[in-house]
Amino acid sequence: MRLRALLETDALGLRLLGGEDELDRTVRGVMTTDLRDPSRYLSGGELVLTGLAWRREPEDSERFVRILTAAGVAGLAAGEAEIASTPDDLIEACARHRMPLFSVNEKVSFASITEHVVRQVSSERAGDLAAVVDRHRRLMTGGPAGGGPEVVLDLLGSDLDLRAWVLSPTGRQIAGSSLADAGPGLPAAVGAALAGEHLAAARSGRRGPHRVTAAGSTYSLFPVRSSGRAASARDVRETVLSDWLLAVEADAGDWPEERLDLLHGVTQLIAVERDRRDAARTVRRRLAQEVLELVQAGAAPAEIAARLRVAAPVLLPGLGTAPHWQVVVARVEWEGGDIPGGPVAQALLEEVLVDPDAAGPEPSDRIAVAHTGDEAVALVPLPAVPAEAEAPASPGLHADALLSAVRDPLARGLADDGRLTFGVSAAVHSAEGLRGALEEARHARRVAAARPGRVCAAGHQELASHVLLLPFVPDDVRRAFTARLLDPLRDYDRRHRAELIPTLEAFLDCDGSWTRCATRLHLHVNTLRYRVGRIEQLTGRDLSRLEDKLDFFLALRMS
Numbered sequence: 001m002r003l004r005a006l007l008e009t010d011a012l013g014l015r016l017l018g019g020e021d022e023l024d025r026t027v028r029g030v031m032t033t034d035l036r037d038p039s040r041y042l043s044g045g046e047l048v049l050t051g052l053a054w055r056r057e058p059e060d061s062e063r064f065v066r067i068l069t070a071a072g073v074a075g076l077a078a079g080e081a082e083i084a085s086t087p088d089d090l091i092e093a094c095a096r097h098r099m100p101l102f103s104v105n106e107k108v109s110f111a112s113i114t115e116h117v118v119r120q121v122s123s124e125r126a127g128d129l130a131a132v133v134d135r136h137r138r139l140m141t142g143g144p145a146g147g148g149p150e151v152v153l154d155l156l157g158s159d160l161d162l163r164a165w166v167l168s169p170t171g172r173q174i175a176g177s178s179l180a181d182a183g184p185g186l187p188a189a190v191g192a193a194l195a196g197e198h199l200a201a202a203r204s205g206r207r208g209p210h211r212v213t214a215a216g217s218t219y220s221l222f223p224v225r226s227s228g229r230a231a232s233a234r235d236v237r238e239t240v241l242s243d244w245l246l247a248v249e250a251d252a253g254d255w256p257e258e259r260l261d262l263l264h265g266v267t268q269l270i271a272v273e274r275d276r277r278d279a280a281r282t283v284r285r286r287l288a289q290e291v292l293e294l295v296q297a298g299a300a301p302a303e304i305a306a307r308l309r310v311a312a313p314v315l316l317p318g319l320g321t322a323p324h325w326q327v328v329v330a331r332v333e334w335e336g337g338d339i340p341g342g343p344v345a346q347a348l349l350e351e352v353l354v355d356p357d358a359a360g361p362e363p364s365d366r367i368a369v370a371h372t373g374d375e376a377v378a379l380v381p382l383p384a385v386p387a388e389a390e391a392p393a394s395p396g397l398h399a400d401a402l403l404s405a406v407r408d409p410l411a412r413g414l415a416d417d418g419r420l421t422f423g424v425s426a427a428v429h430s431a432e433g434l435r436g437a438l439e440e441a442r443h444a445r446r447v448a449a450a451r452p453g454r455v456c457a458a459g460h461q462e463l464a465s466h467v468l469l470l471p472f473v474p475d476d477v478r479r480a481f482t483a484r485l486l487d488p489l490r491d492y493d494r495r496h497r498a499e500l501i502p503t504l505e506a507f508l509d510c511d512g513s514w515t516r517c518a519t520r521l522h523l524h525v526n527t528l529r530y531r532v533g534r535i536e537q538l539t540g541r542d543l544s545r546l547e548d549k550l551d552f553f554l555a556l557r558m559s
Helices: 003-007 059-070 088-096 110-123 127-140 149-160 188-204 227-232 257-280 282-296 301-315 342-352 399-414 431-449 460-468 475-496 500-509 514-521 525-539 546-558
Strands: 014-018 029-032 046-050 075-079 101-104 164-167 173-176 210-214 217-224 244-248 324-334 368-372 375-382 418-424 455-459
Touching: 003 014, 014 088, 029 110, 029 257, 046 110, 059 088, 088 101, 110 257, 149 164, 149 173, 149 257, 164 188, 188 210, 188 217, 188 244, 188 399, 217 257, 244 257, 257 282, 282 301, 282 368, 282 375, 282 431, 301 375, 301 431, 324 342, 324 431, 342 368, 342 375, 342 399, 342 418, 375 431, 399 418, 399 455, 418 431, 431 455, 431 460, 431 546, 455 460, 475 500, 475 525, 475 546, 500 514, 500 525, 500 546, 514 525
Parallel strands: 029 046, 046 075, 075 101, 418 455
Antiparallel strands: 014 101, 164 173, 164 244, 210 217, 217 244, 324 375, 324 418, 368 375
C-alpha cells in the first residue's frame, strides 16, 4: 500500500505534518517502538509508530530520524497520547531527511493502525497469500468465537502446508494446528529448545527469523512482539523474557520475500491476540495487588478474607468452597539495576505457574500476579481436596518442578547479566496464614538467591528448620537469640551513630550484593565493606555464610 492511502482512512486519526512529496512510498509493514535505536528490528518499508519516549532532548530527534532513514523506513507516525503536540525539532529533522511525518490522534490506538496496515499490505500481495492473510484477520478479530491463534495456524497448514506453533518464552505450547492431518504435536523438549534458541538470538540482537535444527527437523523462529509492551520498552531486556514466538517447521532461508512478509504479518496478528489476553488479565492483577497491599499493611484477617472471597470466583469459577492458597515470589535482576524487573517477573510468573494439565483455552487465567519494584508476587488458589478423596502428600506447587520446567530456556534469555529467583510458600487454608506465607515465600527466594546459577528456586520445605518451627520457640529463647545477635550492634549505633542495623537490613535485602546495597544506602562500596566488617567483628558472625545471613534475617524479623 502507499502512504497516501493512510490519509484517506479517517478512522486512523492520522494528520500529515510533513513529507507530502513522499506519499507515494510503499508501506511493507508496521513497527511500534520507543527504542532510541530500533535499527536491529527494521528491514525497510515500515511505517514506524512511536510514543516519543526516546526523546529526552531536541537533539535526539535528528539522531532518531537519521537511523530510520538509513534503514529505509517508509514513514513515521508520532502518537499524541503523552504529548500536547509533535515537537518542532522532530518536524524539522523529518523535513531535512525527507521522512514523511504523521501525528496520531490520542483516541486512536497503535494496535488499530497496525491491524489496518497489516490487512491492507497483505491484501495487496499476489494470489493465495493475500487471501490467507485476509482470512486470518477476519477470524482473529472476531473475538473468542473466531478461534484465536489456532485458526491462523490451521490456515497456515491448509493453505501453505506449513506446520507451526505459538510458543511461550519457556517453550510451552500456547497454540498449535488442530487439523487431523497436521501430524504429531511439538514435543515439550523440542519446544523448550526452540524457546532457548530464540531467547539467545534475541539477546544477541540478531534479526528474525532464526533458523534452528532440533530433533532432526529444521525450524524457523519468528518473534511475536506485543505492541503494548514494545511501545514503552527502551531495552530488549524489558520484553525478551515475556514475548511469544512463532515456530514454523520449515527453512525460511530460501523463501521468497512475499512469503516472509506473510509470516511477519501473521506474527503481528498473533501479537494483537496476545495484547487482548493481557488486557483480560487486568482484573486478576488488580485483585492480587489489593490482597498484597492488605497483607503487607497488616490488615485484619477479616478484611483480607473478604477480599479473597471476591477473588476466588474470578480465579476458580464454579468453586463451591473457599480454596487453599499458595504464594510464589519471583525477582528478576539485571546488572546495572537500570532495567525494571517487576513487570518482567510478573509476566514470567503468569507463564511459569500455568498447570500443564489444566483444561481450558487459557489456564493462566487461574493465577493472580501483582508486582512491586523488582519483585512479583503470585496468589495461587488450590482447590480444596474433597473429604472422600486421598490428599496428596505435599499439595500445590513445588519449587523443584517449577525450576526444571523453565531453567534451561530462561537462562539463555538472562545471558550473562540477569538472574531469576523463585520462592514458594506452603499452602495456607485461611486469610490468617497469608502474611506468613508471603514472608515464607520471600525468605525462600532469598535462599535461592544465595545459590549459584542464573535461574534458582527454593521451597518452604527448605525452611523448616528456621521458619516453620519459630512459632514453637519460647519467647525467652527468642529474646535471647535476638539480643545475642543485635544488641552489640544497637549499643554501637547508640554510641557512634554508625547505622549498623540499617546497613545490615539493606545488605540482606539486597541478597548480599555490595553494589546494589551501596547504591541503595548512597555509600561508597569501601564504606559499606567497613560497616559489614564491623558487624562481623562485633557479632563474631560471617555475612558471606548463608547460615549467618539467615540467623541475622530471622533476628531482625523477630525483634
